[in-house]
Structures are given as structure tokens and as C-alpha cells.
Amino acid sequence: MPEPVTLHGRTVRLEPLAEHHVEALAGAAAEDRGSYAFTPVPCGVEATRRYVADALTARAAGRALPFVTVRVADGRVVGSTRFCELDYWQGPVPWPPAPRGPLGPVATAVPDAAEIGGTWLSARAQGTGINTEAKLLMLRHAFETWGVRRVSLRADARNLRSRAAIERLGATLDGVHRAHSRGLDGTVRGTAFYSILDEEWPGVRERLRRRVDVRPSPTDSMRSLVPA
Template identity: 90%
Template sequence: MPEIVTLRGRTLRLEPLAERHVEALARAAAEDRGSYAFTPVPCGVEATERYVADALAARAAGRALPFATVRVADGRVVGSTRFCELDYWQGPVPWPPAPRGPLGPVRTAIPDAAEIGGTWLSSCAQGTGINTEAKLLMLRHAFETWGVRRVSMRADARNLRSRTAIERLGATLDGVHRAHSRGLDGMVRSTAFYSILDEEWPRVREQLEQRVGAARPKATGTRSLVPA
């Protein structure tokens, strides 16, 4: 699996997800859940334990790299996000093409493409710029440390809030898979797929750095956060 790292920003840090985060994650998820209609967010300590255990199993298999999102201002866990669908292109070309795990040792593998997903924030952290800075940290790690060729993101086609957030990152809509899977509400959902390519990263990075910079506290010491 890729090296387990902590990604540090101005307003947050992304800590490797661990069992010690369970109770704090459960508290974060217990706030106003009105924005989670299309997002799988655990409810209660028992569900959060399963959530963390599943994420750690995916990490051990080299398929994901999950994080707890921690707000720097007060050290509070305010959500989670992860790299997932890690794809490794070394070795013979598979047919039909499909994401696959590393062919060599899992602990030293570096992905060639990745997806950012499983992202959710507690209601108190939404609209504060944390999501934008988290994506900047993750995209920078993917493109500049791993050297991936593509980072993908997806959303339920009905989830206009998430789709707008993804588009504001600078991602390109690759298309909508109609009747793609069953949604959290039990209805058949279509899924919107987005991507950022390595040659697009410099432009996207500049835009994100400008947005994150615009959210910096004023020199007087008062906080002035631009919603993201």
C-alpha cells in the first residue's frame, strides 16, 4: 500500500484513520445529518466501528488510504475522506481493463491513478473552507508525491451540492453513468464521474491555492473564512 502519511494544512490535518478516531467520528456524524441524504455516513458508535474496520481492511489490501479530518483550531475530528479505487498499471495489460491491486509487494506499491471519495464533514465544518484545503492537500500528494496520471471523483447525479463542490475544484465531468447503481435511499441512481489529469494539475493547483489563500485570517487576528 502507499506510505501512510499525515497531510497538514493551515486549517486542518488529515490523520491516518485509526480505531482511536471511532468515538470522535461518531460525535461528528451525530450533528445535523440533513446533508447526508446521498452520502454514506455512519450513525452511532457501533456503525462507526464497522466503518473504520472496513476502511482499514481496504488500506491493508492496498485499495484505499483513509483519513480522519481534524480541525487545527481546536483539534476536533470533523469528518473523514480517503483515497480509494487505487489503480496500479504495472505488469501485463489486463483485459478487460479494470482497477487492480499492486502486482508486487503491497507495502511499497505506488498507484498510477486514484479516486478521492468517502468524503463527509460534520455540519459545523461545512462551508468553512476545510473541504477545499483538504482536496488541495490530497491532490498535491497524489500528483506530486505519487505522480499519478489521473485523480477521479464521483457523486450521485442528484447530489447537486457535491457535484458543484467537485466542479469548483476544477475537475472535468467525464460523463454520467445512467442507472449506475442503487443509491442510499434505495432508488436506482445515476452517477456523475469527474477527473483531473496530471497535465491539468498546475492550473487546478493555482486555482485551489488562490481559494485557500483567500480564506486566510486577516492580519488583525480576526478569522475571516471564505465558504468553499
């Protein structure tokens, strides 16, 4: 399975999620929870401790590669994201098709397809460009280091804010699975599935680079967080 890695950007750093991030993550999630109606975000230190433990279990099983999102300007943890649904296509074709672990040595295996999910940011980090650069870092790692053929993203079909953010990345809507699963509010939800293919990556990369380049510098971003 892929080894944990730190991804460095101009305004954001993605570090491998670890137990020592629990309190900082809990603090980030507690700022203002008004935007988390469709997003599973832990509430409180104990819930965050379970959240981290579950993510580390998924990493140990080769199912996910979770990160904490760190704002470079002040080193503050402002959220989390992860690679998940890691899929390996080597060996005989399985039937029915389903994500599976590597058939060869686990330590050296890299996925052929992956999903980016579990993404959330603290209230004050939203809309600052951190998510855009974090996605650029993750997509670049997936396509240029792992050499994946596809990166997928998904959102509750009702979550228009998340869907718009995914579409701004340049991802293509593959479709909406109706009555796909139970939502956080307990109702049955549809799920919108998006993807970026390896042949689409160069265009998506340039689009994201332009968006990141026009963002303010880390110093200017920090000024914008200080009340007038």
C-alpha cells in the same frame, strides 16, 4: 501499497484513520445529519466502529487510504475522506481493464491512478474552507508524491451540492453513468464521474491555492463558529 501518511495544512490536518477515532467521528456525524441524504455517513458509535473497521480492512487490502479530517484550530475531528480505487498500471495489460493491485513489492508500490471519495464533514465544518484545503492536500500528494496520471471523483448525479463542489475544484465531468447503482434511498441512481489529469494539475493547484489563501485564518474561522 501506499503507506499511511499525515497531510498538514493551514486549517486542516488529515490523519490516518484509526480505531481511536471512533467516538470523535461519531460525535462529528451526530451534529446535524440534514445534508447526508446522498452520502454514506455512520450514525452512532457502533455504526462508526463498523465504518472504521471496514475502512481499515480496505487499507490492509491495498484498496484505500482513509483519513480523519481534523480542524487545526482546535484539534477537533470534523469528518473523514479517503483515497480509493487505487489502480496500478505496471506489467501486462489486463483484459478486460479493471483496477488491480501492484504486481511488484506491495510495500514500495505507488498507484498510477486514484479516486478521492468517502468524503463527509460535520455540519459546522461545512462551508468553512476545510474541504477545499483538504482536497488541495490530497491532490498534491497524489500528483506530486505518487506521480499519478489521474485523480477521479464521483457523486450521485442528484447530489447537486457535491457536484458543484467537485466542479469548483477544477475537475472535468467525464459523464454520467445512467442507472449506475443503488442509491442510499434505495432507488436506482445515476453517477456523475469527474477527473483531473496530471497535465491539468498545475492549473488546478493554482486555482485551489488562491481559494485557500482568501479564506479566513484559523482564529477567524473559530470565531465564526461561536454563536453571537
